[in-house]
Amino acid sequence: MRNHDRIKALCTLSPSIILIGIFVYGFIGNTFWISLTDWGGVASLAENPVKNFTGFGNYTELFAGFLGGSFRQDLVNAVYYSVSLLAGAIGIGLFLAVLLDNKPVGEAFFRTVFLYPMSLSFIVTGTIWRWMLSPQGGVNILPTYVGLDPLQFRWLSSTEAVMEFDWQNLLQIALYILAAVLIIWGLWQVKQQPRRAMSRLLVPGVVLGGGAWLGGDILPKALFMEEMHGFNLATLGIIMATVWQYSGYTMALYLAGFTGISQDLRDAAMLDGASSASYYRHIALPMVKPITISAVIILSHISLKMFDLIFAMTGPDNGSTGHPALNMYLTTFRANEFSRGAAIAIILFLIAATFIIPYLISSYRQRRIR
């Protein structure tokens, strides 16, 4: 490139580089710094508040401290919420996309209908669903239309929880999950590369899982006391609303992918003896894998940042439906615990990064190959 062009490029790009540097990366750095201090409490809003460096104290408190219980429940909620949203929105979106891909009558109409919820704001969605899920209305009175008794379930205020576990055993649970992932992956690979799958995945998975089970008592405890967390049933309503809003979006993503597959491939698959189901399983779905990956990334970071929908549906103070993003807001701006709020923000940031960075790396590599 000529020098002249370089200077021009630098001049055009530098304002945004500087602004992004300060307002995105600078502020991330500043938030991280605050999270390492003890800024908060009574004099936190003083003109020159006291900020003492405390290392990772805030993080320890959040994960293993006496007062971090609500954050831990929120984190567990976020995990269940993300997994349910991914499974629900991708599952239903894919199902709708397959239906519409077969060009039923009124396909264009239904496409608009399914995509429409996407255009609403979370506040509107939240308000509609709060009405629909109210104890004596909406969904609960549906059975009365066919002569049954109304449902009694308290969608947004239930205090029941399922799939509970003790936070004390976090390390053991993490090891179980890791072992399960290794074993499932190993079983997946065992047909193609039996030896490698055995030595690298299946055996380590079984050893890890067995070790965690046998040595559960000697593993260090994450907490000094018992603390049960689980899938709060009150979050079901929020999950339903989010799935309703995003299924149409994933449907549109998949439909675009399916439409992009040439008719010849479909014809070839039909002549090769593939049924409609095996066409999607063996041909269409593997071909739209990049879309699945994008959908997972997009939905998971939406679910991690979820704030307004929960705020609109259950308000900020409903403990059972809490979410780390909501907790961060309350901790920072209502309790004025700035340093702890910053720590929550950094934790959320790191979780989102674990999804997005591998995606960015792989898409950057693909672009370079091309």
Add this chain to the structure above:
Amino acid sequence: MAQVELSKVSKQFGATKVVRGIDLKIEDNEFIVLVGPSGCGKSTVLRMIAGLESVSSGEIRIGDRPVNQVAPKDRNVAMVFQNYALYPHMSVYENMAFSLKMAKESRDEIERKVREAAEILELTPYLDRKPAALSGGQRQRVAMGRAIVRSPSVFLFDEPLSNLDAQLRTQMRMELKKLHLKMNTTTIYVTHDQIEAMTLADRIVILKDGEIQQVGTPIEVFERPVNRFVAGFIGNPPINMLSATISGAGPGTMLAMGSLHLPIPPQPACHDGQRVLAGIRPDAIEIGSRLVGLRTDWHVQAEVVLAEILGGHSLLEFTVGDISMIAELEGRIIARPGEKVALGFDLDRLLLFDPQSGLALR
């Protein structure tokens, strides 16, 4: 292996009739080529035989069973598509194995059949590659491999060579012919390329506007076209078609094309004074030593417009009086524009057509 029979087969898309009542019987092991200009319905006929398109009316039989209501996968046909239609996420091996996998054949059987097909098509070194890492010709071979692993009773080819460059096309054409001789499977091949049609076919079916114009061996459709369209469509360079008038009858029959008057063999289908279209194939015009075999009253003095040497033979555009024609001549003809040359017409091969109906007069 099977014969294929189409009886009064029609296809309509909305109000548009694409195929109009086709009757065609394709014999066992025959290599038949459907040829015609774009939009003549040839691909639709093929897709109907494959079952990818429903039949509006009429019946298709493969072997001895009607297949109108039979799903594509149960017709035991294999198809090679113009753009190959390889599954991009699968390796060559997986592409070829897919239909066998769908048919729930054993792993060993699949391996044996795929390796055998790969051997025939010289694809063994590429079995682990993805289609994107193959050349056009290799992809074409994979598409054929995918078709032959299933040992279908009918092969369908939809313009399989049109995405290849000229040289590769010639090579693949020969391979296709050899493959057919080896496999001996009924083959239906669609193309708009008449060289492919002439070289590959046992019989050619010429289609226009959804109707069959003529069915015959390559020589038949070339030498005895039933109408003006077939005469014009088959043959490259195209036939010289001139307005003419017949005079006289019996041995004294004369053909007048502009100022050129030539004696022609007796034409029982024509009468004195009849206006006709005279078709003279470019290769029915001779020059130099080859004039010796022709009647001397078929010799003319022509003026060269342009001479093109195409390696072993030449194309010569010339005028005789007020008519202009193209000749395809043996050897290298070096002639300057304006030069006078002696040419001869082989009028035993003259084709006459009715100017109104376009039908051959014979």
